[in-house]
Amino acid sequence: MELHLGVGGNPTDTLWVSIKGRAGTRVTIVGVCYRPLNQDDRADEALYRQIGAGSRSQALVLMGDFSHPHIYWRDDIAGYKQSRRFLECVDDNFLLQVIENSKRKGAMLDLVLTNKEGLVGNVKLKGSLGCNDHEMVEFKILRAVRRAHSKLTALDFRRADFGLFRDLLGSVPWDKALEGRGAQESWLVFKDHLLQAQE
Known part of the structure:
Protein backbone atom coordinates (compact mmCIF):
# COMPACT_ATOMS: atom_id res chain seq x y z
CA MET A 1 0.00 0.00 0.00
CA GLU A 2 1.46 3.36 -0.99
CA LEU A 3 0.51 6.49 0.92
CA HIS A 4 1.34 10.07 -0.01
CA LEU A 5 0.46 12.74 2.49
CA GLY A 6 -0.33 16.17 1.13
CA VAL A 7 -0.85 18.16 4.31
CA GLY A 8 0.09 21.83 4.30
CA GLY A 9 1.77 21.64 0.89
CA ASN A 10 4.75 19.68 2.22
CA PRO A 11 4.17 16.03 1.28
CA THR A 12 5.72 13.26 3.28
CA ASP A 13 6.44 10.36 1.00
CA THR A 14 5.90 6.99 2.62
CA LEU A 15 5.63 3.50 1.24
CA TRP A 16 4.27 0.66 3.39
CA VAL A 17 4.66 -2.99 2.36
CA SER A 18 3.34 -6.10 4.08
CA ILE A 19 5.65 -9.12 3.75
CA LYS A 20 4.10 -12.52 4.36
CA GLY A 21 6.32 -15.48 5.14
CA ARG A 22 5.49 -19.14 4.99
CA ALA A 23 2.21 -20.34 6.48
CA GLY A 24 2.16 -19.86 10.22
CA THR A 25 4.89 -17.19 10.26
CA ARG A 26 4.30 -13.59 11.16
CA VAL A 27 3.62 -10.73 8.77
CA THR A 28 6.33 -8.06 8.69
CA ILE A 29 5.40 -4.48 7.86
CA VAL A 30 8.18 -2.54 6.12
CA GLY A 31 7.91 1.23 5.78
CA VAL A 32 10.10 3.69 3.88
CA CYS A 33 9.84 7.41 4.59
CA TYR A 34 11.26 10.66 3.31
CA ARG A 35 10.45 13.67 5.48
CA PRO A 36 11.44 17.11 4.11
CA LEU A 37 13.43 19.25 6.55
CA ASN A 38 10.82 22.05 6.49
CA GLN A 39 7.76 19.82 6.94
CA ASP A 40 5.00 21.44 9.01
CA ASP A 41 3.50 20.09 12.24
CA ARG A 42 0.24 18.89 10.62
CA ALA A 43 2.11 16.70 8.14
CA ASP A 44 4.33 15.44 10.98
CA GLU A 45 1.30 14.44 13.05
CA ALA A 46 -0.18 12.58 10.07
CA LEU A 47 3.13 10.74 9.70
CA TYR A 48 3.17 9.90 13.42
CA ARG A 49 -0.33 8.43 13.16
CA GLN A 50 0.93 6.18 10.35
CA ILE A 51 3.95 5.16 12.44
CA GLY A 52 1.64 4.41 15.39
CA ALA A 53 -0.57 2.20 13.21
CA GLY A 54 2.47 0.39 11.81
CA SER A 55 3.98 -0.15 15.27
CA ARG A 56 0.89 -2.09 16.34
CA SER A 57 1.87 -4.82 13.88
CA GLN A 58 3.68 -7.89 15.18
CA ALA A 59 6.88 -6.92 13.35
CA LEU A 60 7.76 -3.50 11.91
CA VAL A 61 10.85 -2.19 10.13
CA LEU A 62 10.73 1.52 9.28
CA MET A 63 13.57 3.22 7.44
CA GLY A 64 14.30 6.50 5.72
CA ASP A 65 15.45 10.07 6.03
CA PHE A 66 13.44 11.72 8.78
CA SER A 67 15.41 15.02 8.66
CA HIS A 68 15.90 15.41 12.40
CA PRO A 69 19.59 16.34 12.71
CA HIS A 70 19.25 17.52 16.31
CA ILE A 71 18.48 14.16 17.92
CA TYR A 72 21.24 12.66 20.06
CA TRP A 73 20.28 8.98 19.98
CA ARG A 74 22.77 7.81 22.61
CA ASP A 75 21.31 10.21 25.18
CA ASP A 76 17.71 10.01 23.90
CA ILE A 77 17.42 13.81 23.73
CA ALA A 78 16.54 16.29 20.99
CA GLY A 79 17.43 19.93 20.54
CA TYR A 80 14.33 21.31 18.80
CA LYS A 81 10.56 21.03 19.29
CA GLN A 82 9.90 19.04 16.07
CA SER A 83 12.79 16.69 16.83
CA ARG A 84 11.56 16.19 20.40
CA ARG A 85 8.09 15.36 19.04
CA PHE A 86 9.60 12.77 16.66
CA LEU A 87 11.57 11.26 19.55
CA GLU A 88 8.33 11.11 21.59
CA CYS A 89 6.67 9.23 18.71
CA VAL A 90 9.56 6.75 18.62
CA ASP A 91 9.41 6.27 22.40
CA ASP A 92 5.59 6.10 22.57
CA ASN A 93 5.59 3.32 19.97
CA PHE A 94 8.46 1.41 21.63
CA LEU A 95 10.65 1.64 18.52
CA LEU A 96 14.38 0.88 18.54
CA GLN A 97 16.83 2.79 16.34
CA VAL A 98 19.37 0.24 15.02
CA ILE A 99 21.86 2.36 13.03
CA GLU A 100 24.73 3.56 15.18
CA ASN A 101 27.06 5.60 12.99
CA SER A 102 25.44 6.80 9.76
CA LYS A 103 26.07 10.54 9.63
CA ARG A 104 25.70 13.31 7.10
CA LYS A 105 27.24 16.67 7.94
CA GLY A 106 27.70 15.45 11.52
CA ALA A 107 24.03 14.43 11.97
CA MET A 108 22.32 11.05 11.85
CA LEU A 109 19.45 11.41 9.41
CA ASP A 110 19.13 7.99 7.76
CA LEU A 111 17.46 5.71 10.31
CA VAL A 112 16.24 2.13 10.64
CA LEU A 113 13.61 1.69 13.36
CA THR A 114 11.99 -1.55 14.52
CA ASN A 115 9.49 -2.63 17.16
CA LYS A 116 11.22 -5.96 17.91
CA GLU A 117 14.73 -6.40 19.26
CA GLY A 118 16.62 -8.86 17.06
CA LEU A 119 14.33 -8.42 14.04
CA VAL A 120 16.98 -6.50 12.08
CA GLY A 121 20.51 -7.86 11.78
CA ASN A 122 23.76 -7.58 9.82
CA VAL A 123 23.44 -3.81 9.37
CA LYS A 124 26.09 -2.49 6.95
CA LEU A 125 26.63 1.02 5.67
CA LYS A 126 27.51 0.93 1.97
CA GLY A 127 28.40 4.58 1.29
CA SER A 128 26.41 6.87 -0.98
CA LEU A 129 25.05 6.08 -4.42
CA GLY A 130 26.52 8.38 -7.07
CA CYS A 131 26.52 12.02 -5.97
CA ASN A 132 23.59 11.46 -3.58
CA ASP A 133 24.36 12.37 0.06
CA HIS A 134 22.16 9.60 1.51
CA GLU A 135 23.83 6.50 2.97
CA MET A 136 22.95 3.12 1.49
CA VAL A 137 22.08 0.80 4.36
CA GLU A 138 22.01 -2.95 3.93
CA PHE A 139 20.45 -5.19 6.56
CA LYS A 140 18.61 -8.45 6.98
CA ILE A 141 15.13 -8.90 8.34
CA LEU A 142 15.41 -12.09 10.34
CA ARG A 143 12.61 -14.63 10.10
CA ALA A 144 12.89 -15.75 13.70
CA VAL A 145 13.53 -12.92 16.10
CA ARG A 146 16.70 -13.69 18.00
CA ARG A 147 16.18 -13.80 21.68
CA ALA A 148 18.38 -11.28 23.39
CA HIS A 149 20.21 -12.86 26.31
CA SER A 150 20.37 -10.14 28.88
CA LYS A 151 20.62 -10.21 32.64
CA LEU A 152 18.71 -6.91 32.83
CA THR A 153 15.02 -7.05 33.65
CA ALA A 154 12.87 -5.01 31.29
CA LEU A 155 9.32 -4.07 32.18
CA ASP A 156 6.55 -4.42 29.62
Whole structure:
Protein backbone atom coordinates (compact mmCIF):
# COMPACT_ATOMS: atom_id res chain seq x y z
CA MET A 1 0.00 0.00 0.00
CA GLU A 2 1.46 3.36 -0.99
CA LEU A 3 0.51 6.49 0.92
CA HIS A 4 1.34 10.07 -0.01
CA LEU A 5 0.46 12.74 2.49
CA GLY A 6 -0.33 16.17 1.13
CA VAL A 7 -0.85 18.16 4.31
CA GLY A 8 0.09 21.83 4.30
CA GLY A 9 1.77 21.64 0.89
CA ASN A 10 4.75 19.68 2.22
CA PRO A 11 4.17 16.03 1.28
CA THR A 12 5.72 13.26 3.28
CA ASP A 13 6.44 10.36 1.00
CA THR A 14 5.90 6.99 2.62
CA LEU A 15 5.63 3.50 1.24
CA TRP A 16 4.27 0.66 3.39
CA VAL A 17 4.66 -2.99 2.36
CA SER A 18 3.34 -6.10 4.08
CA ILE A 19 5.65 -9.12 3.75
CA LYS A 20 4.10 -12.52 4.36
CA GLY A 21 6.32 -15.48 5.14
CA ARG A 22 5.49 -19.14 4.99
CA ALA A 23 2.21 -20.34 6.48
CA GLY A 24 2.16 -19.86 10.22
CA THR A 25 4.89 -17.19 10.26
CA ARG A 26 4.30 -13.59 11.16
CA VAL A 27 3.62 -10.73 8.77
CA THR A 28 6.33 -8.06 8.69
CA ILE A 29 5.40 -4.48 7.86
CA VAL A 30 8.18 -2.54 6.12
CA GLY A 31 7.91 1.23 5.78
CA VAL A 32 10.10 3.69 3.88
CA CYS A 33 9.84 7.41 4.59
CA TYR A 34 11.26 10.66 3.31
CA ARG A 35 10.45 13.67 5.48
CA PRO A 36 11.44 17.11 4.11
CA LEU A 37 13.43 19.25 6.55
CA ASN A 38 10.82 22.05 6.49
CA GLN A 39 7.76 19.82 6.94
CA ASP A 40 5.00 21.44 9.01
CA ASP A 41 3.50 20.09 12.24
CA ARG A 42 0.24 18.89 10.62
CA ALA A 43 2.11 16.70 8.14
CA ASP A 44 4.33 15.44 10.98
CA GLU A 45 1.30 14.44 13.05
CA ALA A 46 -0.18 12.58 10.07
CA LEU A 47 3.13 10.74 9.70
CA TYR A 48 3.17 9.90 13.42
CA ARG A 49 -0.33 8.43 13.16
CA GLN A 50 0.93 6.18 10.35
CA ILE A 51 3.95 5.16 12.44
CA GLY A 52 1.64 4.41 15.39
CA ALA A 53 -0.57 2.20 13.21
CA GLY A 54 2.47 0.39 11.81
CA SER A 55 3.98 -0.15 15.27
CA ARG A 56 0.89 -2.09 16.34
CA SER A 57 1.87 -4.82 13.88
CA GLN A 58 3.68 -7.89 15.18
CA ALA A 59 6.88 -6.92 13.35
CA LEU A 60 7.76 -3.50 11.91
CA VAL A 61 10.85 -2.19 10.13
CA LEU A 62 10.73 1.52 9.28
CA MET A 63 13.57 3.22 7.44
CA GLY A 64 14.30 6.50 5.72
CA ASP A 65 15.45 10.07 6.03
CA PHE A 66 13.44 11.72 8.78
CA SER A 67 15.41 15.02 8.66
CA HIS A 68 15.90 15.41 12.40
CA PRO A 69 19.59 16.34 12.71
CA HIS A 70 19.25 17.52 16.31
CA ILE A 71 18.48 14.16 17.92
CA TYR A 72 21.24 12.66 20.06
CA TRP A 73 20.28 8.98 19.98
CA ARG A 74 22.77 7.81 22.61
CA ASP A 75 21.31 10.21 25.18
CA ASP A 76 17.71 10.01 23.90
CA ILE A 77 17.42 13.81 23.73
CA ALA A 78 16.54 16.29 20.99
CA GLY A 79 17.43 19.93 20.54
CA TYR A 80 14.33 21.31 18.80
CA LYS A 81 10.56 21.03 19.29
CA GLN A 82 9.90 19.04 16.07
CA SER A 83 12.79 16.69 16.83
CA ARG A 84 11.56 16.19 20.40
CA ARG A 85 8.09 15.36 19.04
CA PHE A 86 9.60 12.77 16.66
CA LEU A 87 11.57 11.26 19.55
CA GLU A 88 8.33 11.11 21.59
CA CYS A 89 6.67 9.23 18.71
CA VAL A 90 9.56 6.75 18.62
CA ASP A 91 9.41 6.27 22.40
CA ASP A 92 5.59 6.10 22.57
CA ASN A 93 5.59 3.32 19.97
CA PHE A 94 8.46 1.41 21.63
CA LEU A 95 10.65 1.64 18.52
CA LEU A 96 14.38 0.88 18.54
CA GLN A 97 16.83 2.79 16.34
CA VAL A 98 19.37 0.24 15.02
CA ILE A 99 21.86 2.36 13.03
CA GLU A 100 24.73 3.56 15.18
CA ASN A 101 27.06 5.60 12.99
CA SER A 102 25.44 6.80 9.76
CA LYS A 103 26.07 10.54 9.63
CA ARG A 104 25.70 13.31 7.10
CA LYS A 105 27.24 16.67 7.94
CA GLY A 106 27.70 15.45 11.52
CA ALA A 107 24.03 14.43 11.97
CA MET A 108 22.32 11.05 11.85
CA LEU A 109 19.45 11.41 9.41
CA ASP A 110 19.13 7.99 7.76
CA LEU A 111 17.46 5.71 10.31
CA VAL A 112 16.24 2.13 10.64
CA LEU A 113 13.61 1.69 13.36
CA THR A 114 11.99 -1.55 14.52
CA ASN A 115 9.49 -2.63 17.16
CA LYS A 116 11.22 -5.96 17.91
CA GLU A 117 14.73 -6.40 19.26
CA GLY A 118 16.62 -8.86 17.06
CA LEU A 119 14.33 -8.42 14.04
CA VAL A 120 16.98 -6.50 12.08
CA GLY A 121 20.51 -7.86 11.78
CA ASN A 122 23.76 -7.58 9.82
CA VAL A 123 23.44 -3.81 9.37
CA LYS A 124 26.09 -2.49 6.95
CA LEU A 125 26.63 1.02 5.67
CA LYS A 126 27.51 0.93 1.97
CA GLY A 127 28.40 4.58 1.29
CA SER A 128 26.41 6.87 -0.98
CA LEU A 129 25.05 6.08 -4.42
CA GLY A 130 26.52 8.38 -7.07
CA CYS A 131 26.52 12.02 -5.97
CA ASN A 132 23.59 11.46 -3.58
CA ASP A 133 24.36 12.37 0.06
CA HIS A 134 22.16 9.60 1.51
CA GLU A 135 23.83 6.50 2.97
CA MET A 136 22.95 3.12 1.49
CA VAL A 137 22.08 0.80 4.36
CA GLU A 138 22.01 -2.95 3.93
CA PHE A 139 20.45 -5.19 6.56
CA LYS A 140 18.61 -8.45 6.98
CA ILE A 141 15.13 -8.90 8.34
CA LEU A 142 15.41 -12.09 10.34
CA ARG A 143 12.61 -14.63 10.10
CA ALA A 144 12.89 -15.75 13.70
CA VAL A 145 13.53 -12.92 16.10
CA ARG A 146 16.70 -13.69 18.00
CA ARG A 147 16.18 -13.80 21.68
CA ALA A 148 18.38 -11.28 23.39
CA HIS A 149 20.21 -12.86 26.31
CA SER A 150 20.37 -10.14 28.88
CA LYS A 151 20.62 -10.21 32.64
CA LEU A 152 18.71 -6.91 32.83
CA THR A 153 15.02 -7.05 33.65
CA ALA A 154 12.87 -5.01 31.29
CA LEU A 155 9.32 -4.07 32.18
CA ASP A 156 6.55 -4.42 29.62
CA PHE A 157 4.99 -0.95 29.65
CA ARG A 158 2.48 -1.96 26.97
CA ARG A 159 0.56 -3.79 29.73
CA ALA A 160 0.98 -1.08 32.36
CA ASP A 161 -1.96 0.41 34.27
CA PHE A 162 -1.03 4.08 33.90
CA GLY A 163 -4.12 5.22 35.81
CA LEU A 164 -2.97 3.26 38.88
CA PHE A 165 0.60 4.48 38.33
CA ARG A 166 -0.60 8.12 38.31
CA ASP A 167 -2.75 7.53 41.42
CA LEU A 168 0.15 5.97 43.33
CA LEU A 169 2.45 8.89 42.56
CA GLY A 170 -0.35 11.41 43.15
CA SER A 171 -0.98 10.04 46.65
CA VAL A 172 2.55 10.88 47.82
CA PRO A 173 2.61 14.07 49.96
CA TRP A 174 5.42 15.62 47.90
CA ASP A 175 5.68 18.87 49.91
CA LYS A 176 6.41 16.88 53.04
CA ALA A 177 8.56 14.22 51.32
CA LEU A 178 10.86 16.82 49.71
CA GLU A 179 10.86 19.44 52.46
CA GLY A 180 14.35 20.70 53.33
CA ARG A 181 16.10 18.47 50.78
CA GLY A 182 18.53 19.56 48.08
CA ALA A 183 18.19 18.72 44.38
CA GLN A 184 20.17 15.46 44.52
CA GLU A 185 18.44 14.18 47.65
CA SER A 186 15.01 15.19 46.25
CA TRP A 187 15.79 13.29 43.06
CA LEU A 188 16.65 10.14 45.04
CA VAL A 189 13.40 10.40 47.04
CA PHE A 190 11.37 10.91 43.85
CA LYS A 191 13.18 8.04 42.12
CA ASP A 192 12.50 5.72 45.06
CA HIS A 193 8.74 6.50 44.98
CA LEU A 194 8.72 6.15 41.17
CA LEU A 195 10.36 2.70 41.31
CA GLN A 196 8.01 1.55 44.07
CA ALA A 197 4.98 2.64 42.01
CA GLN A 198 6.46 0.95 38.95
CA GLU A 199 6.77 -2.35 40.81
